[in-house]
Amino acid sequence: MDEALTLHEDPRSGNCYKIRLTAALLGLPLECKKYDIMKGETRTPEFLAQVNANGRIPVLQVGDRFLPESNAACWYLAEDSALIPGDRWDRADMLRWMFFEQYNHEPNIATLRFWLRFVGEAHLSEQQRAQIIAKRIAGEDALALMDRHLEGREWFVGDSVTLADIVLFAYTHVAEEGAFRLDDRANVMAWIKRIRALPGFVTME
Ligand SMILES: N[C@@H](CCC(=O)N[C@@H](CS)C(=O)NCC(=O)O)C(=O)O
Structure with a gap:
């Protein structure tokens, strides 16, 4: 994967963990940017405008593009790997x-x-x-x-x-x-x- 991968996450969230686990199993380097959902840090005007208009983590950032929804992010990382069946x-x-x-x-x-x-x-x-x-x-x-x-x-x-x-x-x-x-x-x-x-x-x- 050519572009840098950054996970916008709250480490207490299982939805975020899915993406970290997928990256780890595939040996992909992943930067993490932490937010506290209890403090509304995913509801700020900046977050809504730049990261996810839906106000939630996880969001996988690929270069300068932002992909919300944990299972979509797992799919993005795992495409063409053994974690997605060929059949x-x-x-x-x-x-x-x-x-x-x-x-x-x-x-x-x-x-x-x-x-x-x-x-x-x-x-x-x-x-x-x-x-x-x-x-x-x-x-x-x-x-x-x-x-x-x-x-x-x-x-x-x-x-x-x-x-x-x-x-x-x-x-x-x-x-x-x-x-x-x-x-x-x-x-x-x-x-x-x-x-x-x-x-x-x-x-x-
Ligand atoms: N379907 C979404 C669910 C995302 C979601 O509900 N995120 C929660 C944490 S697990 C969140 O950001 N909550 C903060 C809020 O709603 O303000 C996914 O799988 O990524």
Whole structure:
């Protein structure tokens, strides 16, 4: 890759970690620029004008272009690598799990982790409190589905690690911080160990 890569991130975010992990597994050099989302640093007029009009991290900067959305950024880094399957069906199946991650997994598991670990239950609004039960049920359902899918398999798609595993790992391995159950999901626990053992693996914080 010819252009410099910079990740605009808050290191506590699993969405940002996905991109750092993808770069590390591929041996790509990545500069990091840190923001504190709790202080609204992604909502300043400068950030909205220059980095992401959607007011969120992560954003992958490639030269002077800015790419928001974690899974798009992972795709950009991994194009033409073994992390994206060559087989057409497997590639689409990998995208299926990446969309599942953004629709069924992250909005429930990442949000409850953020509310419980970083905001604190005592500081939640009435509206947030009202969503806890639905998010807990939906998050446990997502983990249960993952556990069933991993029965008899090592990886989500095909027979080697792909972006599907990386993006799902980011918030799954810290799901207990949102008071989700992992211990009794043996297939997920074994898969977490396999990811941690990958050459080039880096931890989240
Ligand atoms: N779908 C987006 C989600 C981005 C997102 O929600 N980012 C959060 C942190 S994980 C954020 O920037 N929150 C700060 C804010 O909304 O002000 C992605 O995958 O990148």
